[in-house]
Amino acid sequence: MTKELAKNLGQEEWYQALVEECRAIIVETVFTSRIELIRGKWLLGDRLWQEKNKGITKLLTRVSVDLRISERECWRCYKFREEYRDFLNKSGEINIEVLPEGKNISWHKIANKYLPQPKEREKIELPEGKYRTLVVDPPWKTEKILREVRPNQVEMDYLLLTAEEIRDFRDKKGKAIPDLFNLNGCHVYLWTTHKHLPDALEILKAWGVKYQCVLTWIKNVGMTPFSWMYSTELVLFGRVGDLDLLKKGERLDFYGKVREHSRKPDEFYEL
Structure with a gap:
């Protein structure tokens, strides 16, 4: 009905x-x-x-x-x-x-x-070979902090990448960051900011790197955007394989003066 x-x-x-x-x-x-x-x-x-x-x-x-x-x-x-x-x-x-x-x-x-599609970014070419120590300093998508040494510069000096783009990065030949690891043993140092620390941990995991600890660069200057003074920068340390450290007992913190934007202190490379 x-x-x-x-x-x-x-x-x-x-x-x-x-x-x-x-x-x-x-x-x-x-x-x-x-x-x-x-x-x-x-x-x-x-x-x-x-x-x-x-x-x-x-x-x-x-x-x-x-x-x-x-x-x-x-x-x-x-x-x-x-x-x-x-x-x-x-x-x-x-x-x-x-x-x-x-x-x-x-x-x-x-x-x-x-609309016309944007051109693809020109990709860099990663080095050849396998390495037992690798330092990765990604162009995290973040703001540039202006300092007295370069007061008139308001743009980054390079193209920025998202966490996903860093994780999945391949150069123009198709080579990825993990392709550089010596599988018999490799130490990987991944620089990150406080904001991107969770992303950096996930990236190490995706690359097959076993995270071990965080090294902290203590700077001579800092900024206070919200509450804490951001006077440190972080570098994650992880391993591929069982490669041992050359020196044991080194501190996880090191002091170094801030110079040009994104330039890491010489003290880090002396560890």
């Missing part, structure tokens, strides 16, 4: 009109949410585009850290503003006609189908 009533209801003109109106509401709601997201991406790109004369590549690298979004996404927003400059007029009104696919468009389609 219920099925028969439902079938008959579907034949009523008023019910068919109701369904069509509800569908239109859903389509319009989905479109509105999509177009607002697209509008936000364009506005972000427009703000970045206004600073293009200040070196857009380095700017996108730095601002992606502070905004906590990917560098690729910043680049897409910038290119969206550049390619579709008439999407918003001076009054902030949307011109949907300039976008492909009309109301079926989405940010995902724009970013992956209608």
Whole structure:
């Protein structure tokens, strides 16, 4: 009886009109949410585009850290503003006609189908051979701390990598960091920041390195961004195989003066 009533209801003109109106509401709601997201991406790109004369590549690298979004996404927003400059007029009104696919468009389609894709980063080439001691100082995706020695420099001097990119890094020949380990015995030192300490531990594990301890560089200066003074930097020590230490009883902390950005102290290499 219920099925028969439902079938008959579907034949009523008023019910068919109701369904069509509800569908239109859903389509319009989905479109509105999509177009607002697209509008936000364009506005972000427009703000970045206004600073293009200040070196857009380095700017996108730095601002992606502070905004906590990917560098690729910043680049897409910038290119969206550049390619579709008439999407918003001076009054902030949307011109949907300039976008492909009309109301079926989405940010995902724009970013992956209608924008030029960024060039792949030029990869470095890792050294040949197998090593019994390896020091890895990754370009963690973090902010640069300005110091008096270089007060006018606001960008990093190199491209930054996420924890996943560091873990899975391969050079242009396809060689990975673990390919450098001497499997008969290798000591691995992995530099990290306090923020990325959990990531560094996971990376060692993924590389097949058995973590043993943390060495601490005690600096002559520090910074206080929130509460504690960050006056130390960390380097994880781990082993592949059973290679013994040449010297035993060395302290896990060492003092060294801060010099150029990212330069590690000579005292570390004397351990």
